[in-house]
Amino acid sequence: MKTYLFDFDGTLVDSMPSFITGVLRELDKNNCRYNDEIIKIITPLGFRGTAEYFIKTFGLNMNTEELVQAFKDNMADDYFYTISAKSNVTRVLAELKERGSRLNVLTASPHITLDACLKRLELFDLFDNVWSCDDFSTTKADPEIYKMVAEKLDVNVGEVLFLDDNLNADITAKAAGMKVCGVFDESSADYVEQIKSVCDYYIYDFNELLSIE
DSSP: OOEEEEOOBTTTBSOHHHHHHHHHHHHHHTTOOOOTHHHHHHGGGHHHHHHHHHHHHHOOSSOHHHHHHHHHHHHHHIIIIIOOBOTTHHHHHHHHHHTTOEEEEEESSOHHHHHHHHHHTTOGGGOSEEEEGGGGTSOTTSHHHHHHHHHHHTSOGGGEEEEESOHHHHHHHHHHTOEEEEEOOGGGGGGHHHHHHHOSEEESSGGGGGGOO
């Protein structure tokens, strides 16, 4: 029986444009200068981690709670109403479930948007566990979170296949001892070769996941 651990944004759903726009809007409102490298940095951090990074790096005159709430407000409607599953995700997850695989989610997104989006897309009930980084009080940039997940699943960390479109998350999960499968997303297209060099597998479409032994 295989154990899978899926990222959410950019892996299961086409939400990265909404996530990126929603958080960067706060930098734009404060006339902060940044470049595209910031996307790779903030994606594994979640709302709270991103807020703390923004405050520390750009000196925003807001506290963490205010900034997190602003992020949520900026992108809530997209998660509640419009974000779609990525190509073949629904069919492949259903087939993996039929095969007896254990399916789990670990994401930087908070439950308020995560759960609502998965339920709207009729994906929520396919998963054994749907975890936000908030449940572990740390981020996917911390190797310990992957070990904590394995402990909750009662398996060795090396028995879990982690799937994520983000380079930093893939690097960290691999360092923690998980098998790692990179997932293509337009938001990380510039890092495909780097991600491939880190991961055990790489897929451009979810159909390819069915052939990974």
